[in-house]
Amino acid sequence: MNETASAENIQGPTAWQNPTMRNRVARRYRKEKIFKALGIAGLASATLALAILIGSILYIGLSGFSTTSIRLDITLDSQIIGDLSNRTEAERTTLLQQANYNTLIRDSLRAKFPDAQSRRDIFSLMRLISNGARDEIRQLLMDKPSLIGETISIDLPASSNVDMFIKGQISRDVPQSDRKISDQQIAWIDQLDAEERISTNFNWRLLSSGDSREPELAGVWGAVVGSFYTLMVCFLVAFPVGVASAIYLEEFAPQNRWTDLIEVNINNLAAVPSIVFGLLGLAIFLNVFNMPRSAPMVGGLTLALMTLPTIIIASRAAIKAVPPSIRDAATGLGASPVQTVFHHVLPLSMPGILTGTIIGMAQALGETAPLLMIGMVAFIVDIPQGVTDAATALPVQIFLWADSPERGFLEKTSAAIIVLLGFLVIMNGLAIWLRQKFEKRW
Known part of the structure; x- marks a missing residue:
């Protein structure tokens, strides 16, 4: 009889009203809330970490899809390139491939900046242009050899240091000894920029070429x-x-x-x-x-x-x-x-x-x-x-x-x-x- 009454007391509607049961239910709900909060915190942390990772990659990498070009007036001197008249197709191809296109670029830069007279200044001036610029001129003449003897305006790829400077990744405010571009080169870049000869375009070379030792020429x-x-x-x-x-x-x-x-x-x-x-x-x-x-x-x-x-x-x-x-x-x-x-x-x-x-x-x-x-x-x-x-x-x-x-x-x-x-x-x-x-x- 006592056991039956005790069971009825436990199962009755007042059993959940006593302090012990209320504390037990409250602890259970607290644990569930803590577990839910930990789950939300873990999910939020993972989302934040993923956002930071993707954001940092995009912040640094999106600039890699653009490249800087410098427009120069190149005189395609036949005395430097060679005379293609009365030559076979194979001889013309060989002559165009072996021509000294760096001389054409150097003469164009010296004509643009006549104050660069010393050997050191000319070397600094040439470092504004990428080593792949000669390949651009060579390919242009391979496609249109009739341009020899004319003066053309052509966009040539800038060097990696100029590209970094134009994109703001090299600051002009730091001392010259702490950056890979000199004050004289910055002055030349400012003059080219003022004449609207510097442009930034989509870097198709990144998606269409192979690897290279030069960052501005490298592709995937x-x-x-x-x-x-x-x-x-x-x-x-x-x-x-x-x-x-x-x-x-x-x-x-x-x-x-x-x-x-x-x-x-x-x-x-x-x-x-x-x-x-x-x-x-x-x-x-x-x-x-x-x-x-x-x-x-x-x-x-x-x-x-x-x-x-x-x-x-x-x-x-x-x-x-x-x-x-x-x-x-x-x-x-x-x-x-x-x-x-x-x-x-x-x-x-x-x-x-x-x-x-x-x-x-x-x-x-x-x-x-x-x-x-x-x-x-x-x-x-x-x-x-x-x-x-x-x-x-x-x-x-x-x-x-x-x-x-x-x-x-x-x-x-x-x-x-x-x-x-x-x-x-x-x-x-x-x-x-x-x-x-x-x-x-x-």
């Missing part, structure tokens, strides 16, 4: 093409091998010690540092098979080895998530095990497989250490034309520029990071579109 197109070829080889090797391995392990492999050993090793390989795969690629593809060094084929095969565990694990999880009723229905209608897998299980699991592939390919896109081990850190100027040509990749290009002492490469590094992020967004967008396409089919 060679690295973009190298990354594309490398990822193409990686995908063509890792995706079919990874999906086929996942199908076998999940649908056909017998459950024994060998299968367990393979599964354990696949899970362990997913946690192996990427540089180990670089050593593996160096030992096998270069030393054993003698494949071309610094080639996208070797880089793609090395990254495929690193990406395989990720694709296999994600593909197995996607295949396992397909309901058993799908398999039973297909078998009941007379489908063979292979038909069941390829006609029903694989299409249903393809969205999850593509998700794992996205993760693996994104990881491969940002890897640097394995590519350094196989020699893709070399200075490559030419644009690769195939998977066997010498090339570099975007992460390696960023690594090289970040390690360069020239200040002009700082903005080029951030600009290359922006291009890399854009490359990643495009690749992931394509993969997500393919995944949604498969989802709509089923």
Whole structure:
């Protein structure tokens, strides 16, 4: 009787009104509020850190997409370039390629600034113009040799120091000894600017040329093409091998010690540092098979080895998530095990497989250490034309520029990071579109 009354007192409407229960409920609500506040704080901190990271990259890198040009009046003297009359096409090409275009630029600058008489002043004057200016004039004459003998007004790329000064990254207020541009050069720049001969335009060279020792001439197109070829080889090797391995392990492999050993090793390989795969690629593809060094084929095969565990694990999880009723229905209608897998299980699991592939390919896109081990850190100027040509990749290009002492490469590094992020967004967008396409089919 006493126990029944005690139970009724606990379960009665007044049980939650006593101080003990109210304190207990209040503590529970306080803990929930604290947990919610910590979650919001963590999310806000992560968002703030991401905003600071992206903001700093954009703040520094956006200026890398612009370049400074100086318009000069160049007299294309035939005595300096050479007489092209009565010559064959091959002789004309050779003559134009070997002409001393620096003399043309120097004469134009001396005519513009007659006060520069000493050898030192002329050297400082020439440093206003990029070393690539002669290539601009050469290409112009290769396209229009009829301009020889005329005086033309042409926009030539400024040197990196002038470019930094125009963009405000080199201040004129600091002492001359603390900046890479002299007071005399600043006076010349001010005169050119007053005559509206200095302009800032979009830096197409950044997106259309290869690497260079000069910051104002360096571009990322060679690295973009190298990354594309490398990822193409990686995908063509890792995706079919990874999906086929996942199908076998999940649908056909017998459950024994060998299968367990393979599964354990696949899970362990997913946690192996990427540089180990670089050593593996160096030992096998270069030393054993003698494949071309610094080639996208070797880089793609090395990254495929690193990406395989990720694709296999994600593909197995996607295949396992397909309901058993799908398999039973297909078998009941007379489908063979292979038909069941390829006609029903694989299409249903393809969205999850593509998700794992996205993760693996994104990881491969940002890897640097394995590519350094196989020699893709070399200075490559030419644009690769195939998977066997010498090339570099975007992460390696960023690594090289970040390690360069020239200040002009700082903005080029951030600009290359922006291009890399854009490359990643495009690749992931394509993969997500393919995944949604498969989802709509089923």
